Amino acid sequence: MKPLSPFSVFRQAGFLMLAGILFTETAISQDRPPVASVSKPNILFIFVDDQSPLTLSAYGNQVCQTPNLDRLAREGMVIDNAHHMGSWVGGVCLPSRTMVQTSINVWRTRDIAKRYARMNPRTYVHQPRKLLADLSPNDPDYDSMPALFFRAGYDTYRTCKIGNTYEGANRLYLGRNDQTNYGPEDETGSWWHGEQVMNYLKEREKGIKEDPFLLFFGFTHPHDPRNGKPVLLDKYGADNTDIPTSPNPLAPPLQANYLPAHPFHHGHPGLRDEVAVQGVLLKRDEATVRNELGREYACIENIDRQVGRVLDKLEAMGELENTYIFYSADHGIAVGRHGLMGKQNLYEHTWRVPMIIRGPGIKAGSRAQGNTYLMDLLPTFCDLAGIDKPITFDGISFKPVLMGKRNTVRDVLYGVYNGGTKPGMRSVKKGDWKLIKYDVLDGYIQETQLFNLKDNPNEFLIQHHDRALVAMTGVEPKRHQVNLAENPAYATKRKEMEAILLSEMIKWGDPYRLWDQPRRAQNRQ
Numbered sequence: 373m374k375p376l377s378p379f380s381v382f383r384q385a386g387f388l389m390l391a392g393i394l395f396t397e398t399a400i401s402q403d404r405p406p407v408a409s410v411s412k413p414n415i416l417f418i419f420v421d422d423q424s425p426l427t428l429s430a431y432g433n434q435v436c437q438t439p440n441l442d443r444l445a446r447e448g449m450v451i452d453n454a455h456h457m458g459s460w461v462g463g464v465c466l467p468s469r470t471m472v473q474t475s476i477n478v479w480r481t482r483d484i485a486k487r488y489a490r491m492n493p494r495t496y497v498h499q500p501r502k503l504l505a506d507l508s509p510n511d512p513d514y515d516s517m518p519a520l521f522f523r524a525g526y527d528t529y530r531t532c533k534i535g536n537t538y539e540g541a542n543r544l545y546l547g548r549n550d551q552t553n554y555g556p557e558d559e560t561g562s563w564w565h566g567e568q569v570m571n572y573l574k575e576r577e578k579g580i581k582e583d584p585f586l587l588f589f590g591f592t593h594p595h596d597p598r599n600g601k602p603v604l605l606d607k608y609g610a611d612n613t614d615i616p617t618s619p620n621p622l623a624p625p626l627q628a629n630y631l632p633a634h635p636f637h638h639g640h641p642g643l644r645d646e647v648a649v650q651g652v653l654l655k656r657d658e659a660t661v662r663n664e665l666g667r668e669y670a671c672i673e674n675i676d677r678q679v680g681r682v683l684d685k686l687e688a689m690g691e692l693e694n695t696y697i698f699y700s701a702d703h704g705i706a707v708g709r710h711g712l713m714g715k716q717n718l719y720e721h722t723w724r725v726p727m728i729i730r731g732p733g734i735k736a737g738s739r740a741q742g743n744t745y746l747m748d749l750l751p752t753f754c755d756l757a758g759i760d761k762p763i764t765f766d767g768i769s770f771k772p773v774l775m776g777k778r779n780t781v782r783d784v785l786y787g788v789y790n791g792g793t794k795p796g797m798r799s800v801k802k803g804d805w806k807l808i809k810y811d812v813l814d815g816y817i818q819e820t821q822l823f824n825l826k827d828n829p830n831e832f833l834i835q836h837h838d839r840a841l842v843a844m845t846g847v848e849p850k851r852h853q854v855n856l857a858e859n860p861a862y863a864t865k866r867k868e869m870e871a872i873l874l875s876e877m878i879k880w881g882d883p884y885r886l887w888d889q890p891r892r893a894q895n896r897q
Contacts, residue, residue, distance in 0.1 A: 412525070412584040413732060414695040415753050416682070419472070419588065420675055421465065421533060421595040422715060424704035425454075425726040426627070427672055435608075435624045436669040440680035441728060444699060448730030449774060451742035453801075455723055456703045457880075458788035462643055464715045465536035465595075468702040471747040473517045473541035475767040478788060479881045484512045488539035491550060500544050507544075515762040516541035517586070517750050524759045527583040531568035532590025545588065547572065553592040556599040556612060562671070565591050566678030573685050586753070589682065593671040597650040600670025607673075610666025615651050616659045623662035624669055628847040629721070629830040631711035632656045636819055638717060639812025640792025645714025652713055658844060661708035668707055696731030696756055698749065710831070718787045718799040718808050719831055731756070733775050740773045743780040786876035795884035800873040801825075807857075807869035811886040818887050822857040822866050 425431040428438055430445040431452075456468045457478040470481040504522055507514045518528045518541055529547035542548065549568040555561045569589050575581055599612045609622025633656060638646065647654055652664055679699070686692040704722040706712035715722050725746065747767035754761055755769035772778040783802060790796040793812045800807050804826040810819040823831050832849040835841070842848045856862045874889055876882075885892050 411694075412757055414584050414691060415521075415526075415586045415757065416686070416695055416697045417586070417588050417749070417753070418679060418697065418699045419532070419590045420672075420699075420701045421590075421592060422703065422705045423594055423672065423701035423726060424707070424709075424721045425724050426704075426721050427594075427668065428726055428728075430728060431726065436672055438673060438676040440676045440683060441699060443683070444679075444697060444728045444730045445737075447736045448697070448728060448734050449738045449740060451727035451729070451740055451744060451770075451773070453741045453780070453785070454700065454725050454727035454744045454746075455785055455787065456725055456746045457786065458718070458723075458790070459703075459716070460788070460790040462640060462645075462716060462791040463536045464789075464791070465702050466538075468746060469536070470538040471745070471767075472702070472749055473538045474512060474515065475747045475750040475765040476512075477747060477766040477880050479883065480766065484540060485538060487512075488543070490535045491539060491542065493534065493551070498543070498548050500546050500548070504544055512764075513540045513544060515764045516544060517588075517753070518542075518544040518546075520750075520754060520759055520762070521586040521757070522546065524757060525583055526586045526757070527581050528586045528588075529569075529572050530588040530590070531565050532588060533592040533595075551592075554595070554597050554599055556601050556605075561599070561601065562591050562593050562674045562678050565589070566681050569678075569682050570685060573682070573689065576691075577689050584757075591675050591678075593675060594668050596645075596652075598664065598667035598671050600667050601674055604670035604673055605666065608666035608669045610663050610670060612651070612667060615663055619659045619662050620666070622666075624665040626658060626662060626845045627665075627707075627709050627721075628845060629709045629719075629832060629836060630661065630845055631709075631833075631835055631841070634711035635833060635835050636810070636817055637813060638712065638792070639796060639810060639817055640716055641813075643714065643716060643792060645716060646712065649713055656708065656711055656713070664707055664713075694732065696734075696753075697729065698753075699726060699728040700746065700749070701725045702746070710833070716789050716791055718789055718797050720806075720825070720829070723787050723799065729774055731774075735776055738776065740776075740778075741780050742770060742773050743782045743785055744770050744773070745785075748781065784872060784876060786873070786880060788882065790884065795886055798873055798877065798882075798886065800869060800876055802869070802872055805865060805869055806831075807866070807873055809870075809873070809886055815887060820857040820866070821855045822862060822869065824856065828853040 427433050427436050429442055430450045459467045460482055466485050467478050467481040470485045521528050528545045530545040531549045533552045534550050553561050553564050609620035652660055703715045704724050705715045706722055709721045710719055748770050751761050751765050751767045751769040752771055755771040768781055770781045785801040787799040795811045798809050804824050806823045806825055808821040810817055832853040834854050836849050857866055
């Protein structure tokens, strides 16, 4: 007898028996199972790649212009403390997107994230109904986003990039048009993704599609190479190929927590995002970083335009008011903050993600802390759609936050970057306090950072107090805005946060321990 899969242990015998009845050959065909006819909301999930919340005016950015996302924020809710849980690989997108589509935690994604090869558009044949019919309740994809919503009577559709994403779920959407678009022109950029959704909605408008929809509206940008449209590059003083040696006056200013170099090695030698981003490479000078920010903002504004097209279409069709719209990203990114360029760190600009939601019952112009993970999205979608939450989920619904009944769904947040040398980085947040620990390069780097985010939201380090840097950024940190880990006055708080971190590592099945933690029997490699 074969051993049960890791996911089957989450299912009770009675549930398996019921599933076996529902999914016999006589009970399912190439069509969806019968579902009671009730009014259900649509869900539009807008998901971008590599975007810090700090690039949006909803989170305080005063340069990047996103009027349509501003509209969503005005008419809905902004969650200030939304996060991805982390990664065990340099391509942070892969575990992040797997968590989104399955609601399992970062360590459990290792068991399934690479089960399927990357989609090859030249040979790929899309046959979701056959795959859905053949799904066993023991299969991890049985409780994935498209499978759950299909069984609930939803029409599911997806457009996004190809690669570094969870193919097990992607292949189950009834409609799929994926393409990787890093180009500056419409057909090679974000407009293409927007056009796929517009085409879907036009079909729906003709009455071809009538079921409630779940639309996964994904983009390739603002992931690098950040090839912005020429007219938007001009607006933000940037160039895709001719990188300036002195700052363009129109380019966005340096961020408050910009550094020309991180104070110690991040622990992932040869990391692509830190050494090979087109237009940046190893450079962190003012002209290069500001040019890259301009390119990033050009890409983000172009995404905003596509969002606007879809919002206008939904409104014209009379479907906007019955649609929950979620805007988020697979993770944040540094782009010069703290001397880093990539997404393989646990500072706030990168660990946090944007989260803006509009829909029925959500108070216009509201905000909440949330304390959410991306893996909470799927349980929330299910809650809003009246779909029972499977026992395989690690995430929890934040519908009570959206409806104004709660401010947060958990007290503590845990983060990991384990894609470079091991054990890597770990972080934990509780209240105003945040701890980051680094154990990398075979113990050569063992660092601890402690921040009070209320007093030091930019996570300023002592390096940010350098007079030449202050003159460059125009931002002078206050004396107390530093890493507090080695300050004796905060020794008790550090000890408390380190205990919380260890507790979270145990809770989420972290297979590693840091240098100053009790040893496990064996660190899983």
